[in-house]
Amino acid sequence: LQLMAMNLQNEALSDVRVRQAINYAVDKQALIDTVWWGYGQKIGSHYPTVLKEYVDMNDRYPYDPEKAKELLSQAGYQDGLTLEMYLPKSYPAYVSAGQVIADSLKEVGITCNITIVEWAAWLSDVYNGRNYDLTVVGHTGRLDPYVLSARYQSDSSENYFNYSNEEVDQLLADYKSETDEDKRTEIVQRVQEILAQDVPAYYIQDPITIYVTDSAVTGFQLY
Numbered sequence: 474l475q476l477m478a479m480n481l482q483n484e485a486l487s488d489v490r491v492r493q494a495i496n497y498a499v500d501k502q503a504l505i506d507t508v509w510w511g512y513g514q515k516i517g518s519h520y521p522t523v524l525k526e527y528v529d530m531n532d533r534y535p536y537d538p539e540k541a542k543e544l545l546s547q548a549g550y551q552d553g554l555t556l557e558m559y560l561p562k563s564y565p566a567y568v569s570a571g572q573v574i575a576d577s578l579k580e581v582g583i584t585c586n587i588t589i590v591e592w593a594a595w596l597s598d599v600y601n602g603r604n605y606d607l608t609v610v611g612h613t614g615r616l617d618p619y620v621l622s623a624r625y626q627s628d629s630s631e632n633y634f635n636y637s638n639e640e641v642d643q644l645l646a647d648y649k650s651e652t653d654e655d656k657r658t659e660i661v662q663r664v665q666e667i668l669a670q671d672v673p674a675y676y677i678q679d680p681i682t683i684y685v686t687d688s689a690v691t692g693f694q695l696y
Contacts, residue, residue: 474519475567475611477574477675481635483606485554492672494544496534499577503536505678508570513678518669519612519622522679526618526661530669530676541581550582556606558585559599563592567609570677574609600633611680618661619648625668636673 479486479495486492505513514522517530545551556578560571568589575585585607590598599605615621624631627642641664648660669676686693 474516474521474614474679475513475570475609475677476519477571477607477609477677478605478634479673479675480603480606480633481637481673482603483556485548485550485556486606488548489671490544490548491550491554493534494541494548494581495578495583496672496675497537497544498541498581498583499574499675500536501531501677504570504573504577507573508566509678509680512681512683514681516676516679518665518676519625519674520661520665521614521621524616524618526658526665528662528665530665533669534672538577538581545582553582553584555584555586558587558607558609559595559605560587560589560609561592561595562589564611567611571607571609574607574675603633603635609677618657619645622661622664625664625673634673636671638667638671641667 477495479492481487501515505511505515515531516522517533518528520527545554558571558575560568562568571585571587575587578585595608595610599608622641622645623629625634625636625638625641626632626645627637644660644664644667648657651657651660668674682695684693684695
């Protein structure tokens with residue numbers, strides 16, 4: 474999954490209206506078309522489209538710059554806002570995506586100061602140190618629903634968003650002890666809904682990877 478994480482320790486980003494404004498401000502399909510030549514499936518929450526529990530949340534934040542400006546004004550940032558964006562040098566696509574997003578955000582009054590950092594510095598300062606406002610990155614594919622969502626628990630060491638939601642914490646705790654498969658699915662889908670509403674990240678896409686094989690190769694599949 475590819476996304477732009479937001480650090481909720483930032484006073485502005487702690488306001489859900491600002492995070493929602495960021496989601497309205499960027500044309501997601503245009504971003505995917507520009508950076509990934511259209512090879513990606515849009516997502517509106519943190520969950521791979523290939524798994525059975527997936528819920529399509531893409532209708533939550535259609536591209537609407539005027540709505541973004543309205544929300545920023547409601548949050549008290551009608552005169553603009555400046556955020557620090559850190560992008561990992563080792564991943565040119567994420568650097569490009571960050572630059573495209575920054576251009577879109579500028580149109581609604583959000584200025585992004587972009588710093589491109591080495592991967593080791595990104596891991597130490599951004600991911601572990603949580604010293605950033607915005608960053609674009611990809612998360613590895615995981616098949617276990619709990620492992621996919623556990624980083625959003627308030628006390629998770631992987632929660633570099635600094636996101637905290639009591640209902641999410643309780644849902645994930647319940648999931649670990651729940652044995653009924655239908656109820657486990659309901660829990661996972663509810664978590665997706667909450668993340669789509671709270672948007673601690675700008676969720677971009679589930680990427681599509683293209684492989685070239687010899688014409689004699691058949692039946693090749695990869696997840």
